[in-house]
Amino acid sequence: xxxxxxxxxxxxxxxxxxxxxxxxxxxxxxxxxxxxxxxxxxxxxxxxxxxxxxxxxxxxxxxxxxxxxxxxxxxxxxxxxxxxxxxxxxxxxxxxxxxxxxxxxxxxxxxxxxxxxxxxxxxxxxxxxxxxxxxxxxxxxxxxxxxxxxxxxxxxxxxxxxxxxxxxxxxxxxxxxxxxxxxxxxxxxxxxxxxxxxxxxxxxxxxxxxxxxxxxxxxxxxxxxxxxxxxxxxxxxxxxxxxxxxxxxxxxxxxxxxxxxxxxxxxxxxxxxxxxxxxxxxxxxxxxxxxxxxxxxxxxxxxxxxxxxxxxxxxxxxxxxxxxxxxxxxxxxxxxxxxxxxxxxxxxxxxxxxxxxxxxxxxxxxxxxxxxxxxxxxxxxxxxxxxxxxxxxxxxxxxxxxxxxxxxxxxxxxxxxxxxxxxxxxxxxxxxxxxxxxxxxxxxxxxxxxxxxxxxxxxxxxxxxxxxxxxxxxxxxxxxxxxxxxxxxxxxxxxxxxxxxxxxxxxxxxxxxxxxxxxxxxxxxxxxxxxxxxxxxxxxxxxxxxxxxxxxxxxxxxxxxxxxxxxxxxxxxxxxxxxxxxxxxxxxxxxxxxxxxxxxxxxxxxxxxxxxxxxxxxxxxxxxxxxxxxxxxxxxxxxxxxxxxxxxxxxxxxxxxxxxxxxxxxxxxxxxxxxxxxxxxxxxxxxxxxxxxxxxxxxxxxxxxxxxxxxxxxxxxxxxxxxxxxxxxxxxxxxxxxxxxxxxxxxxxxxxxxxxxxxxxxxxxxxxxxxxxxxxxxxx
RNA sequence: UGGCCCGUCGUCUAAUGGCAGGACACCGGUCUUUGGAACCGGCGGUGGUGGUUCGAAUCCACCCGGGCCAACCA
Numbered sequence: 001x002x003x004x005x006x007x008x009x010x011x012x013x014x015x016x017x018x019x020x021x022x023x024x025x026x027x028x029x030x031x032x033x034x035x036x037x038x039x040x041x042x043x044x045x046x047x048x049x050x051x052x053x054x055x056x057x058x059x060x061x062x063x064x065x066x067x068x069x070x071x072x073x074x075x076x077x078x079x080x081x082x083x084x085x086x087x088x089x090x091x092x093x094x095x096x097x098x099x100x101x102x103x104x105x106x107x108x109x110x111x112x113x114x115x116x117x118x119x120x121x122x123x124x125x126x127x128x129x130x131x132x133x134x135x136x137x138x139x140x141x142x143x144x145x146x147x148x149x150x151x152x153x154x155x156x157x158x159x160x161x162x163x164x165x166x167x168x169x170x171x172x173x174x175x176x177x178x179x180x181x182x183x184x185x186x187x188x189x190x191x192x193x194x195x196x197x198x199x200x201x202x203x204x205x206x207x208x209x210x211x212x213x214x215x216x217x218x219x220x221x222x223x224x225x226x227x228x229x230x231x232x233x234x235x236x237x238x239x240x241x242x243x244x245x246x247x248x249x250x251x252x253x254x255x256x257x258x259x260x261x262x263x264x265x266x267x268x269x270x271x272x273x274x275x276x277x278x279x280x281x282x283x284x285x286x287x288x289x290x291x292x293x294x295x296x297x298x299x300x301x302x303x304x305x306x307x308x309x310x311x312x313x314x315x316x317x318x319x320x321x322x323x324x325x326x327x328x329x330x331x332x333x334x335x336x337x338x339x340x341x342x343x344x345x346x347x348x349x350x351x352x353x354x355x356x357x358x359x360x361x362x363x364x365x366x367x368x369x370x371x372x373x374x375x376x377x378x379x380x381x382x383x384x385x386x387x388x389x390x391x392x393x394x395x396x397x398x399x400x401x402x403x404x405x406x407x408x409x410x411x412x413x414x415x416x417x418x419x420x421x422x423x424x425x426x427x428x429x430x431x432x433x434x435x436x437x438x439x440x441x442x443x444x445x446x447x448x449x450x451x452x453x454x455x456x457x458x459x460x461x462x463x464x465x466x467x468x469x470x471x472x473x474x475x476x477x478x479x480x481x482x483x484x485x486x487x488x489x490x491x492x493x494x495x496x497x498x499x500x501x502x503x504x505x506x507x508x509x510x511x512x513x514x515x516x517x518x519x520x521x522x523x524x525x526x527x528x529x530x531x532x533x534x535x536x537x538x539x540x541x542x543x544x545x546x547x548x549x550x551x552x553x554x555x556x557x558x559x560x561x562x563x564x565x566x567x568x569x570x571x572x573x574x575x576x577x578x579x580x581x582x583x584x585x586x587x588x589x590x591x592x593x594x595x596x597x598x599x600x601x602x603x604x605x606x607x608x609x610x611x612x613x614x615x616x617x618x619x620x621x622x623x624x625x626x627x628x629x630x631x632x633x634x635x636x637x638x639x640x641x642x643x644x645x646x647x648x649x650x651x652x653x654x655x656x657x658x659x660x661x662x663x664x665x666x667x668x669x670x671x672x673x674x675x676x677x678x679x680x681x682x683x684x685x686x687x688x689x690x691x692x693x694x695x696x697x698x699x700x701x702x703x704x705x706x707x708x709x710x711x712x713x714x715x716x717x718x719x720x721x722x723x724x725x726x727x728x729x730x731x732x733x734x735x736x737x738x739x740x741x742x743x744x745x746x747x748x749x750x751x752x753x754x755x756x757x758x759x760x761x762x763x764x765x766x767x768x769x770x771x772x773x774x775x776x777x778x779x780x
Numbered sequence: 781u782g783g784c785c786c787g788u789c790g791u792c793u794a795a796u797g798g799c800a801g802g803a804c805a806c807c808g809g810u811c812u813u814u815g816g817a818a819c820c821g822g823c824g825g826u827g828g829u830g831g832u833u834c835g836a837a838u839c840c841a842c843c844c845g846g847g848c849c850a851a852c853c854a
Contacts, residue, residue: 020854055853112852121850123782157852167783169850178852197854220785221849244785251791299803301793303786306847310791313804323817359817390815399813432813446813515814543815567791589842618831618841652832652840687833691797736799746799749835753798765834 009238010211013045018052021063023257024272024279025070028248034297037076049078053086054200056184070280074290085204086186092195092203095233100139107142108159119172126164126172149192153179170221174198202226205240213240216247245302250309251470253278275534276466276489287520287536292321308567318537322518327355330448331498331513335375337421343372353402366501373452375497380447390445399446405430448514455497458531462491588621613643622651632663632670639674657698667701676704689713689761717764726771729754
């Protein structure tokens with residue numbers, strides 16, 4: 001795409017996000033949205049929002065609104081470029097008539113079953129149905145009557161007339177239109193024929209002037225039809241082209257409308273916007289800031305390899321954003337009463353507590369009341385502390401965040417032995433920020449707290465991942481997705497206590513509850529007086545992780561639990577399993593062997609290449625894969641004479657420039673290759689530069705000597721000349737030279753490469769290496 | 781089983797045939813009135829075997845592994 005922009009191939013970049021409005025968008029869609037809108041932004045182009053609503057049976061207005069909401073929430077704007085595929089039905093219809101007129105589409109009156117059956121399988125070609133050879137007139141007539149509503153559902157379809165024997169199943173006369181007397185959510189009953197994806201999508205892109213149509217990997221096979229339709233309808237270059245990227249897979253979650261829906265229906269979650277859902281509505285309700293989703297999309301990137309992303313990455317993105325934007329307040333989830341014995345009932349001090357830690361450059365603070373009765377987190381006290389415990393213990397001290405150091409003098413227990421209350425004394429000289437605040441108490445822990453008399457009671461919903469296996473969709477025989485649900489994905493704490501300041505905060509404020517995580521008020525259940533908080537994400541916790549791995553490893557071993565293996569690694573293990581046993585015989589392609597059996601002459605050449613010419617069986621195999629290829633080799637050999645050299649050129653380099661084409665399409669023949677090889681031998685051109693010459697010949701044709709002259713690639717092997725270039729290069733990379741002399745010999749490639757670049761590939765690399773070695777070895 | 785796509789640190793992702801780099805995770809340290817954040821350091825990778833080349837993650841071959849395709853869904 002960068003290349004397209006540089007070449008000026010398109011006037012401007014146009015992308016599109018093309019959802020079907022048949023469900024709620026999820027985090028996977030967010031990746032696509034960020035990609036499409038992000039590219040448009042980056043290249044100064046535009047991105048369309050287009051609803052791909054060609055299937056009247058599944059689509060609803062509710063979903064188009066949900067999708068628009070989600071995109072706006074993510075922070076993107078389609079401006080005036082809002083489109084609906086259903087608005088293009090008339091134009092699509094016209095295109096179909098063009099195809100019919102060209103004899104490239106026909107009305108098939110077979111049943112669905114018959115068509116499927118006649119399509120063949122991946123190993124057997126398809127065969128025509130009885131209607132494939134209808135006349136243009138008959139097809140046109142039938143198609144018009146299909147539109148007019150003369151036929152019931154399924155009576156006819158319009159199919160492209162492509163190639164029933166294509167190895168690509170999608171090219172075996174795909175269905176373009178089907179009859180559906182269904183009510184469309186936007187077009188009502190205006191149409192009773194509806195186009196299918198492969199037919200419609202490329203046209204939609206083309207109508208809108210899209211330049212880059214980005215879709216997920218599984219549409220790879222569809223690209224062939226995409227191009228076929230556009231070419232045959234008559235769209236000319238520069239037109240839209242399809243490019244594929246990897247869809248987002250997130251471990252421990254499902255990213256699929258099809259799988260998400262049943263969870264909602266069965267009541268395993270509270271709805272499409274349940275905060276545990278991977279829907280954008282769910283993420284949004286949970287409190288995830290949109291900026292974090294965008295950051296996450298950037299972090300995972302795009303590629304063509306199927307990837308499974310660790311949800312820890314999303315969590316990192318969320319924390320990264322919230323750390324900078326969420327004010328700190330204090331809340332106690334599991335309260336334990338602390339009585340400050342050297343304070344009287346009426347003693348209340350308003351302590352100043354900044355909203356931001358020292359490393360977040362923001363201003364602001366609130367008052368937190370401090371009095372005789374406090375509440376601290378139950379787990380911040382331990383009668384029998386583990387090693388390294390830095391919180392309150394009997395007789396020990398701890399600092400109250402923004403307040404004083406207290407000492408635990410007495411532990412009061414109930415009849416059942418449960419700790420009911422801690423009786424402590426505070427040290428008035430240690431108020432946070434005061435002169436004596438740190439005196440002699442380095443290394444002391446700090447805990448959060450609230451004043452019992454002033455704290456507000458709140459419900460806090462602690463969310464965790466919805467599933468407890470990396471790939472929830474992978475279920476054993478007879479199992480169900482539901483079996484993989486994490487039973488602790490939601491823990492509700494009903495009597496948490498929170499400092500009173502939050503009552504007056506703006507709606508939508510995201511907080512950090514110090515030391516416990518990021519939270520915000522649930523936008524549905526937490527409005528008005530109802531204090532209901534959702535945990536957005538925990539804080540990173542290096543302590544409990546350590547404690548857990550230390551304490552419970554034996555337990556998990558005993559219970560037979562196996563550490564979850566990542567999906568990628570599992571597949572790699574499978575790769576390694578079969579031992580690599582190099583077979584004794586030559587490795588030849590079965591396909592080419594077949595061709596040789598069919599053409600005895602090729603078989604004979606194979607034999608001759610190995611026995612007379614002394615080529616390796618592998619090379620001989622490739623060279624005899626077809627008559628054309630073999631002829632090319634022989635023509636080159638006739639010109640040059642050395643079989644090894646020519647074989648290497650043909651096998652490794654000619655095939656490289658060929659791409660998908662055949663040698664017969666090359667604008668030069670074997671003879672020219674032979675000449676080129678001779679020019680390498682006689683020192684006219686370096687082998688390296690000769691590759692560039694070959695590429696040029698493949699692109700423009702021509703005689704090798706002429707191309708060399710035109711490109712100015714005559715070999716430079718003169719030591720003095722090279723020495724000059726070498727010195728220039730070394731002078732430009734002083735620190736690399738030092739590293740090289742320090743032992744990093746892999747840098748030689750860099751130097752050689754730079755010299756080659758400076759001479760545009762004309763230098764003799766062997767000579768360069770020699771000069772370089774001399775220079776770098778000397779004066780060290 | 782035919783065709784197509786894809787294999788780079790545990791994970792995600794870079795590297796016109798020329799320095800295998802970044803991020804997350806993990807481990808260690810510094811700092812710290814959040815066991816947070818920040819900072820510093822460490823661990824760790826080109827699926828395999830051959831070939832071409834001065835030089836291969838990149839080009840060629842074979843093998844291994846993964847994915848997609850036989851809806852009148854998208």
